[in-house]
Amino acid sequence: MHQLRQAFLNLILNAEEVLRECNGGNIVISTRAEEGWAKVSVADSGAGIPEENLHQVFYPFFSTKRVGEGTGLGLSICYGIITNHQGRIRAENNDMGGATFTVEIPLAPTGGTKKTTPKKKTGRAKGQ
Ligand SMILES: Nc1ncnc2c1ncn2[C@@H]1O[C@H](COP(=O)(O)OP(=O)(O)OP(=O)(O)O)[C@@H](O)[C@H]1O
Ligand SMILES: [Mg+2]
Numbered sequence: 001m002h003q004l005r006q007a008f009l010n011l012i013l014n015a016e017e018v019l020r021e022c023n024g025g026n027i028v029i030s031t032r033a034e035e036g037w038a039k040v041s042v043a044d045s046g047a048g049i050p051e052e053n054l055h056q057v058f059y060p061f062f063s064t065k066r067v068g069e070g071t072g073l074g075l076s077i078c079y080g081i082i083t084n085h086q087g088r089i090r091a092e093n094n095d096m097g098g099a100t101f102t103v104e105i106p107l108a109p110t111g112g113t114k115k116t117t118p119k120k121k122t123g124r125a126k127g128q
Contacts, residue, residue, distance in 0.1 A: 004085065004105070007078040011042040011101045014074060017065075018046035018098070026096065037104045045096035057091050078103075 012027065019025040025045035032039050049057060056062045058079040063072030075091075082089045087105040094100040 003081045007081040007103070008040065008042070010074045010078050011103075014101075015042055015044035015046065015098075019044055022046050025098070028096075033107060036107050036109075038107055039102060039104050041100050041102040043094050043096065043100040044098040046098040048093040048097055049091060049099045054091055054093075058089070 012029075015027045019027065022045075027045075028041075028043045030041050030043075053062075053064070058075050059072075060076040061072040062075075063070040065072075079089055082103055082105070085105050087103060089101060089103050091099060091101050
């Protein structure tokens with residue numbers, strides 16, 4: 001959970017950074033549960049992502065920020081965390097003129113998760 005929090009924080013910080021460049025705007029965060037997936041999207045009204053960069057933003061060290069301002073690791077770390085949770089993440093442009101990052105994490109199967117506490121040994125002594 002701690003890692004997922006870090007991943008979402010990264011997405012929000014990216015949105016906040018792009019909005020600062022654009023002198024303001026909106027960040028819209030939405031959550032929903034759909035077909036066994038928890039879906040969270042972070043959308044901003046910033047400048048969006050050029051089409052040719054859309055498939056590169058999750059690569060380590062890909063950054064369009066000025067030298068010394070971004071390492072280009074934020075989204076690759078997000079990608080690693082989300083896929084470690086059997087999830088998926090994608091980037092696209094939105095109607096607000098900005099970018100939307102959507103994270104989808106599989107929900108635990110309904111009907112309750114099985115507890116994995118070890119079974120108690122039935123301590124029957126030898127010969128009983
Ligand atoms: N919300 C966004 N709107 C537009 N472009 C974005 C957005 N989020 C990420 N990007 C693009 O993806 C690139 C990679 O993002 P990433 O978070 O991996 O690195 P970074 O923000 O440049 O540096 P840092 O390692 O400090 O996070 C950014 O440089 C930017 O070009
Ligand atoms: Mg970043």
